[in-house]
Structures are given as structure tokens and as C-alpha cells.
Amino acid sequence: MAAGPATLNLTLGSYTQVQDLTHTITPETPVFPGYPPPEFETVRNFEEHGFYAQMLTYVEHTGTHMDAPAHFVEGLAFANELPVALFLAPLAVIDISERAASDPDAQVTPDDVLEWETENGALPAGAFVAMNSGWASRIDDPEAFINLGDDEALHFPGFHPDATGLLIEERDITGIGVDTLSLDFGAATSFDTHVTLLGAGKYGLEGMAALGSVPPAGGLVIVGGPKFQNASGGPSRVMALF
Amino acid sequence: MAAGPATLNLTLGSYTQVQDLTHTITPETPVFPGYPPPEFETVRNFEEHGFYAQMLTYVEHTGTHMDAPAHFVEGLAFANELPVALFLAPLAVIDISERAASDPDAQVTPDDVLEWETENGALPAGAFVAMNSGWASRIDDPEAFINLGDDEALHFPGFHPDATGLLIEERDITGIGVDTLSLDFGAATSFDTHVTLLGAGKYGLEGMAALGSVPPAGGLVIVGGPKFQNASGGPSRVMALF
Numbered sequence: 001m002a003a004g005p006a007t008l009n010l011t012l013g014s015y016t017q018v019q020d021l022t023h024t025i026t027p028e029t030p031v032f033p034g035y036p037p038p039e040f041e042t043v044r045n046f047e048e049h050g051f052y053a054q055m056l057t058y059v060e061h062t063g064t065h066m067d068a069p070a071h072f073v074e075g076l077a078f079a080n081e082l083p084v085a086l087f088l089a090p091l092a093v094i095d096i097s098e099r100a101a102s103d104p105d106a107q108v109t110p111d112d113v114l115e116w117e118t119e120n121g122a123l124p125a126g127a128f129v130a131m132n133s134g135w136a137s138r139i140d141d142p143e144a145f146i147n148l149g150d151d152e153a154l155h156f157p158g159f160h161p162d163a164t165g166l167l168i169e170e171r172d173i174t175g176i177g178v179d180t181l182s183l184d185f186g187a188a189t190s191f192d193t194h195v196t197l198l199g200a201g202k203y204g205l206e207g208m209a210a211l212g213s214v215p216p217a218g219g220l221v222i223v224g225g226p227k228f229q230n231a232s233g234g235p236s237r238v239m240a241l242f
Numbered sequence: 243m244a245a246g247p248a249t250l251n252l253t254l255g256s257y258t259q260v261q262d263l264t265h266t267i268t269p270e271t272p273v274f275p276g277y278p279p280p281e282f283e284t285v286r287n288f289e290e291h292g293f294y295a296q297m298l299t300y301v302e303h304t305g306t307h308m309d310a311p312a313h314f315v316e317g318l319a320f321a322n323e324l325p326v327a328l329f330l331a332p333l334a335v336i337d338i339s340e341r342a343a344s345d346p347d348a349q350v351t352p353d354d355v356l357e358w359e360t361e362n363g364a365l366p367a368g369a370f371v372a373m374n375s376g377w378a379s380r381i382d383d384p385e386a387f388i389n390l391g392d393d394e395a396l397h398f399p400g401f402h403p404d405a406t407g408l409l410i411e412e413r414d415i416t417g418i419g420v421d422t423l424s425l426d427f428g429a430a431t432s433f434d435t436h437v438t439l440l441g442a443g444k445y446g447l448e449g450m451a452a453l454g455s456v457p458p459a460g461g462l463v464i465v466g467g468p469k470f471q472n473a474s475g476g477p478s479r480v481m482a483l484f
Contacts, residue, residue: 004455005261008483015254019247020326026471036297040471043301051314051433053474055278057299059285063469072293084262084481191293213246224466224479227305229268229282232295237466237479239326241250 006085009126015220015241022238023139023209025063030142032181033154035059060234066225067183067204071232072194076201079231086203089128089174091221091240092116093211097134100157104147106133107160107185113167120217123171128221130177132211133157139209147186154186161192168200177205177221177238205238214240248327251368257462257483264480265381265451267305272384274423275396277301302476308467309425309446313474314436318443321473328445331370331416333463333482334358335453339376342399346389348375349402349427355409362459365413370463372419374453375399381451389428396428403434410442419447419463419480447480456482 023029025038038058044051060079061067069076094116100106108131117123135156138145147155157180164183167173176183176197183204184193197204205223219242226234265271267280280300286293302321303309311318336358342348350373359365377398380387389397399422406425409415418425418439425446426435439446447465461484468476 003262004452005259005484008258008260012254012257012483016250017247018250018327018330020245022469024322024469024471038470044474046316051436051474052312052316053302054470054472055299055301056470056476057297059297060295070294074288074294080266084479085260087479087481088260194293210246222464222466224464227264227266227477227479228280228296228298229266230296232286232293234298235469237326237329237469239329241254242247 006083008088009085010088010090012220013218017242019210019214019240021208021210021240022064023207025235028142029063030145030181031059031062033146035061038062060232063235064207064209064238066233066236067194067198067206068231068233069198069201069203072191072198076198079225079233080227080229082203082225086174087223087225089126089221090124091214091219092123092127092129093132093214093216094129095132095216096157097132100133104155104157105185105187106157108163109160110163110166113163116216125172126174128174128177129167130208130211131157131159131179133179136179136209136211146181156180156186158185158188159183159193161196164193164196168196173202175203175205177208179208179211182206205236208238215242218242248325250330251327252330252332254462255460259484261452261456261482263450263452263482264306265449267477270384271305272387272423273301273304275388277303280304302474305477306449306451306480308475308478309436309440309448310473310475311440311443311445314433314440318440321467321475322469322471324445324467328416329465329467331368331463332366333456333461334365334369334371335374335456335458336371337374337458338399339374342375346397346399347427347429348399350405351402352405352408355405358458367414368416370416370419371409372450372453373399373401373421375421378421378451378453388423398422398428400427401425401435403438406435406438410438415444417445417447419450421450421453424448447478450480457484460484
């Protein structure tokens with residue numbers, strides 16, 4: 001049985017626009033190295049069955065998807081255990097796309113958070129803080145999206161652990177999101193941002209789309225998170241109202 | 243690339259409560275006879291990998307899920323092609339649970355629609371009309387949820403094709419939803435409600451949860467629909483604000 005109604009943690013604003021923040025998952029969708037690509041099988045078709053359906057096989061960390069606390073910290077919440085009240089949050093978009101265009105190792109730093117606040121006011125309670133690095137425009141070019149260097153390291157932007165620590169310790173956030181393959185930048189040799197964020201019971205979103213099409217402040221993110229048993233995360237339909 | 247922002251078709255109300263309308267998908271989740279059950283495989287674990295992830299395999303019509311127009315009508319929209327503006331809609335809940343308690347073949351009829359309007363006023367433009375038959379309480383008892391009779395027919399409630407026709411032809415709806423395995427009632431020998439609804443380019447939701455926990459009128463449904471390529475539908479995170 002689903003839990004009963006819960007009180008919304010936020011006061012909704014007056015919104016007139018909606019923006020899809022989700023990439024379409026295809027057999028070519030880039031996944032973190034080591035994961036198999038998603039598979040699509042047509043199991044019902046019009047000729048034989050009179051209707052059409054697919055069977056899907058994928059690792060939970062495919063496409064625009066959630067990382068639940070249980071992905072990195074044993075005993076913390078699975079994605080399906082997160083209450084839906086956490087799936088609506090004030091959306092803050094930190095744009096580092098100019099820096100990332102010339103430096104694929106760019107990270108969201110504490111200074112970026114402070115600069116966002118200088119321009120937009122204090123982060124609202126329960127904010128969801130998303131990085132726009134411009135990486136979403138590479139989604140149809142998996143090699144450029146993954147960006148494996150000659151040094152065998154990945155090179156794409158992410159949240160610096162210090163910025164994540166600031167958001168967890170000194171602000172009140174619901175989660176963070178990136179438009180790349182990982183919350184930690186590609187060249188990271190450990191998963192400090194993952195551990196800091198998920199260890200605090202917050203969730204992350206990876207592979208977000210179209211963050212350049214929403215305002216940096218004042219919007220609402222809606223997260224259609226996965227509800228599979230014991231989910232470490234999973235494909236999520238994410239949208240913004242503004 | 244994701245499409246740009248779209249204008250919301252509705253004026254949002256003032257909501258204070260949120261209700262999850264989604265069942266958790268498990269290996270035991272009841273599916274329409276003939277479909278395989280969903281499979282869960284743990285592909286990353288803390289001992290070996292330092293983190294945890296599953297691989298999932300399922301037919302798109304599993305759990306609380308969407309039926310897209312392309313499920314029944316070749317050439318119409320796949321789930322991933324539906325614009326997100328259609329994923330927020332005024333929610334109307336038609337409660338036939340009293341009748342369904344004694345008659346598993348109960349259907350939402352045109353009279354039920356008219357009675358809802360007598361009690362709640364005209365269906366709002368773009369309404370999503372959901373049937374609450376009480377069936378969601380059977381979700382953990384797959385045999386009772388599927389309810390295969392000695393006559394080899396399925397016995398669970400659904401929308402009568404005449405009610406679906408009324409909603410499509412004489413009202414302005416976004417879609418319809420049921421808390422059972424199918425938009426058409428279980429004993430149907432053809433899929434007239436599917437064809438009428440999906441053929442009109444509308445979407446359906448099957449296996450909805452907790453419809454008894456939301457008001458019959460005045461709420462907003464939010465549908466986190468699937469975004470897999472060529473999706474005939476798929477598991478969706480559905481919630482209501484009221």
C-alpha cells in the first residue's frame with residue numbers, strides 16, 4: 001500500500017511554463033564506463049498481436065536518472081522509499097557552461113554557490129541545486145559526452161566535494177543534479193561528492209537535459225523518480241515549472 | 243535535444259498536500275496474463291564494488307504505468323513523444339468502489355461521469371479522469387488483483403467504452419486512469435476503451451494506487467511518464483497535489 005498524503009514542504013509559486021529536463025533513453029545512450037548499454041526488445045507487434053510493446057533491460061544508472069542514498073551507503077533509503085514530498089523542490093541552476101566549454105574538468109565550487117546567491121538571493125529552503133555545464137548538448141555524441149582522455153581518465157564537469165559539503169552543512173537542500181554522467185567530475189579518483197550527498201540522505205540526478213532553458217532561480221523542479229523495489233536509483237522523468 | 247519550454251495548459255491551484263499514486267514494482271507485481279514478471283538483478287554490490295546497483299528487465303506494461311497511443315494504434319505518439327505539458331492535469335476521481343466490492347465486472351458508465359459532474363461541477367478542461375474501484379488494496383495479492391475466474395475470463399473493473407466515448411467526444415480530457423490491470427474491464431473480449439482513448443491520441447494509466455486518498459475534484463495529477471525510445475508506455479511515477 002502507498003503511504004497516505006503528506007504536507008508539501010513548499011509554497012508553490014505561480015507558473016506558466018513547463019520544461020522537460022529529461023533525455024530520451026535509446027540503445028545508444030551513453031552510460032558510465034563498465035555498465036552495459038540499455039536493451040530494447042519488441043515483444044508485441046501489430047502484425048502478430050494487434051498491439052505493440054517493448055521489453056527493456058537496463059542498469060538503474062542510465063539516462064536522466066536518480067542516485068538514491070542506498071546507491072553509495074548501505075542501510076540508507078532506496079529510491080522507492082523516498083517520499084514524494086521530496087520530488088517537488090525550488091530549482092536553483094548554477095551555470096558553469098562558459099568555464100566548462102574550455103575546461104572539461106570544471107567543477108561547481110563553493111564560490112559558484114556564493115556567486116549564485118549574490119545574484120539570486122539566499123538559496124530557498126529545500127532547494128534542488130543543478131549544474132548546467134552545457135554537457136547536455138553532447139548527448140547524441142556518446143564519445144564526446146563520456147570524454148575519455150588519452151590519460152585514461154574521464155573528463156566532464158561535476159560538483160566539487162567542497163561545494164557539496166557547503167550545501168549539505170550550511171544550506172538546506174533536497175538534492176543536487178548534473179547534466180553529465182556523474183555528480184563527481186569525470187577525473188575524480190574517489191566519489192567524495194556522492195558520499196557526502198547520498199550519505200546525508202539526499203538524492204542526486206545525473207544526465208539532466210535542457211537546464212539552459214530554465215531560469216537560474218524561481219522555478220520548481222518535479223522529479224518523477226523510480227519506484228522499483230530496492231532501487232539504487234533509476235530513470236526519472238524530470239521537469240521544471242517556471 | 244529536449245524540446246524547449248511550453249505554456250502550461252492549466253492554471254495551478256493552491257495545494258498543500260501531495261499523495262503518491264504509484265505502487266512499488268517488485269518481482270511479484272501482478273502483470274497482465276501473458277507478460278513475464280519483472281526481473282531484478284543486483285549487478286553492483288558493496289563488498290565487491292563499493293556501491294550498489296540493480297539491472298531491471300520488464301515489459302513496459304508493468305506496475306503503475308502509462309499506455310501511450312502507439313500501444314494500440316500504429317503511427318500515433320510513443321510515450322516519449324508526449325509533451326510534458328500533458329503530464330499535469332486537473333484530476334477527477336470517479337469512485338465505483340462500493341459497486342465493485344460486490345461486482346468485479348463493474349465498469350465506469352456514462353451515468354457515473356454525469357453523476358460526478360452533478361456532484362462536482364463540469365469536468366475541467368484537460369481533466370485526467372481516474373477510476374477508483376478499490377482494486378489497489380489487492381496489489382499484494384496478485385491472484386486477487388488479476389482475478390481469473392473459473393470461466394477463464396478476468397474479472398476486474400474498468401472503463402465502459404461508452405463512458406470513454408463520452409469523455410473523448412463530448413468532454414475535453416487529457417487521459418483516463420484505472421487502479422486495475424487494464425483500462426477495459428477484465429471480462430472484455432475486445433479492447434474498445436483502449437482503441438477509443440489511444441486512437442484519439444490520449445494516454446491511459448493502469449495500476450494506479452491510493453486513489454481513495456485524494457479528493458474527487460480540485461486536485462492536480464502529475465505524471466512522471468517514461469522517456470524510452472519508441473515507448474508503448476511504461477512505469478510512471480504518478481502523484482497528486484490537492
